[in-house]
Amino acid sequence: xxxxxxxxxxxxxxxxxxxxxxxxxxxxxxxxxxxxxxxxxxxxxxxxxxxxxxxxxxxxxxxxxxxxxxxxxxxxxxxxxxxxxxxxxxxxxxxxxxxxxxxxxxxxxxxxxxxxxxxxxxxxxxxxxxxxxxxxxxxxxxxxxxxxxxxxxxxxxxxxxxxxxxxxxxxxxxxxxxxxxxxxxxxxxxxxxxxxxxxxxxxxxxxxxxxxxx
Amino acid sequence: xxxxxxxxxxxxxxxxxxxxxxxxxxxxxxxxxxxxxxxxxxxxxxxxxxxxxxxxxxxxxxxxxxxxxxxxxxxxxxxxxxxxxxxxxxxxxxxxxxxxxxxxxxxxxxxxxxxxxxxxxxxxxxxxxxxxxxxxxxxxxxxxxxxxxxxxxxxxxx
Numbered sequence: 001x002x003x004x005x006x007x008x009x010x011x012x013x014x015x016x017x018x019x020x021x022x023x024x025x026x027x028x029x030x031x032x033x034x035x036x037x038x039x040x041x042x043x044x045x046x047x048x049x050x051x052x053x054x055x056x057x058x059x060x061x062x063x064x065x066x067x068x069x070x071x072x073x074x075x076x077x078x079x080x081x082x083x084x085x086x087x088x089x090x091x092x093x094x095x096x097x098x099x100x101x102x103x104x105x106x107x108x109x110x111x112x113x114x115x116x117x118x119x120x121x122x123x124x125x126x127x128x129x130x131x132x133x134x135x136x137x138x139x140x141x142x143x144x145x146x147x148x149x150x151x152x153x154x155x156x157x158x159x160x161x162x163x164x165x166x167x168x169x170x171x172x173x174x175x176x177x178x179x180x181x182x183x184x185x186x187x188x189x190x191x192x193x194x195x196x197x198x199x200x201x202x203x204x205x206x207x208x209x210x211x212x213x214x
Numbered sequence: 215x216x217x218x219x220x221x222x223x224x225x226x227x228x229x230x231x232x233x234x235x236x237x238x239x240x241x242x243x244x245x246x247x248x249x250x251x252x253x254x255x256x257x258x259x260x261x262x263x264x265x266x267x268x269x270x271x272x273x274x275x276x277x278x279x280x281x282x283x284x285x286x287x288x289x290x291x292x293x294x295x296x297x298x299x300x301x302x303x304x305x306x307x308x309x310x311x312x313x314x315x316x317x318x319x320x321x322x323x324x325x326x327x328x329x330x331x332x333x334x335x336x337x338x339x340x341x342x343x344x345x346x347x348x349x350x351x352x353x354x355x356x357x358x359x360x361x362x363x364x365x366x367x368x369x370x371x372x
Contacts, residue, residue, distance in 0.1 A: 054275070106317045106331030113329045134265040141272075149327065151279060186311075186360045190318070191328040193336035202356070209357040 003130040010127060013070050021076040021165070024099050025178045031168055033069050037062065040164045044157055047196055053153055061142045061157045068143070072116075072123035077187075080104035080112035091115055101180050103187070120147075159192050163201060170208040185209060221283045222303050222322030222335065224290050224371065231287070231324075235280040242273045283324065290322070292371045299367055300347045303335055307343055308366035315365070320344065 014034040022030035031039075041062040048058045066074070078099035083089055085107055094115040104112070124143060128136045145154035166184050173179035185205060192198055223231065245266075290304040301307055306319045318333045320343065326334035333340045342354050343362065352362045 103312060103314060103316075105314065110330045138268075149324075151276065155323070155326075182358050183312075185358045186354075189338040189354050189360070190333050190340075191337065193323050193326060193334035193340070195336075198338070205357050 003132075007127070007131055010070050011067060014066070017069060017074075020074045021078065022168075022172065024076065024078050024101065025172070025176075027172050027176060027178070033066050033074065036164065036168070037066055039168070040065070040157075040161055043164050044160045047160065047200060048156060051156075051196065053156055057142070057151075057153045058157055061146050061153060062160070064139050064142055065146045065157060065161065067127055067139070068120040068123040070123065070127050072119040075112060075116050075119075077104050077109070077112075078102070080108045083108045083111050089115060091118065094119075103183055117147075156194060156197070159194050159197050162188060162191050163197055163204070166201070167204055170204065174208060181209070218282075219286065220288050221286050221324055222288050222290055223283075223324060224304060224321065227322075227325045228284075228287055228289060231280055231283055235277065235284060238273055238277050238280070242270065242277065245270060245273070288322075290371065292369055298369055300345060301343045301364065301367055302345075304369055304371045306368045306370060307364060308368075309343075309362040309364055311360060311362045318343070 014037070015032055017033045018030040019033060019036060041059055044058045044062045045055065048055050073095065075094065076099065078101050079094065079097050081100040081102045081104040082097045083094070083104070085105065089111045094112065124140065128139055131139070145151050146157050147154075149155040149158050166188050169179045169184050170181055173181040188201055192201055292298075292304070293300070293302050301320065303320055303322065306317060308315065308317050310316075316331075318331050318339070320335050320340055321332045323334045323336050326332050326337070328337075335341060335344060339354055339360075339362065342352050343364070346352050346364055348364050348367055350364050352364065354360050354362065
């Protein structure tokens with residue numbers, strides 16, 4: 001029980017961790033990681049209902065998908081956009097990068113992904129280290145499924161995560177006007193292929209982007 | 215949970231699925247061969263039994279999912295030489311969008327990973343690129359219009 005308490009205290013730190021993507025845009029009351037997790041858990045629940053999906057697994061996956069951020073940075077595509085196109089990129093390069101609010105190339109994304117995976121795996125191992133083997137395995141399996149889109153549930157939650165980010169980004173754009181919303185709306189068309197989530201994207205766009213400039 | 219549809223996979227992707235299927239079946243067999251934990255521990259439900267049952271349930275559902283994928287798998291093949299300037303599944307497409315060069319590889323939903331440039335043929339951009347050729351300007355709209363100018367189409371399929 002003591003180990004569970006320690007785990008919960010560590011996980012609780014996500015309540016105060018403001019998300020990097022919003023801080024880059026100078027959003028003052030930026031959402032924290034745990035607020036993002038809460039929002040995603042609700043989204044996957046309501047949109048995953050009546051689908052051929054294991055809803056318990058889907059909700060658990062949403063709850064743990066960013067646990068690694070207790071110890072790892074939540075690197076964004078703006079960090080990827082600042083990565084050099086040629087040559088090797090080290091962990092230190094990524095950790096000291098100055099983000100650019102633009103669209104990264106696939107090559108930059110690949111380089112970022114490599115470093116991100118190392119940092120997140122390390123962080124996940126640390127956060128789960130004291131848990132019982134069963135719980136450790138369950139959380140780690142769910143996380144790997146989410147990260148790699150292994151099952152239908154993993155792919156659904158991964159895509160839903162992008163949509164909840166889009167929704168938050170558009171809400172901030174409406175409030176502060178600082179978000180490069182056009183990039184987000186364009187990018188979502190490359191990453192979502194789930195028919196229900198695509199329908200939902202249309203609803204989000206219709207609400208926020210009727211007057212968006214092309 | 216079964217998705218009844220065709221699954222487009224590269225040769226490597228299908229091999230990976232078959233390997234996972236084989237491994238999970240062996241694992242399930244090994245787990246169920248031995249003595250399973252007792253249901254009750256004193257008067258309470260035995261946590262070891264619950265964990266064991268959860269493992270078996272997970273294995274079974276994943277095995278069923280993999281069986282369905284293998285049954286409905288459609289291998290992505292290299293198109294004929296005269297059609298290799300046309301975007302099809304498995305193509306790596308060099309595009310220009312927002313004044314910037316980029317590259318996508320079109321794959322089936324199971325192998326999609328947009329973080330490394332592998333986009334699904336069922337995504338709006340993936341489906342709009344399919345069937346188009348070098349020189350085409352593909353427009354993906356609603357509500358923000360994006361144009362992808364196709365610069366080059368390559369195939370690296372084995």
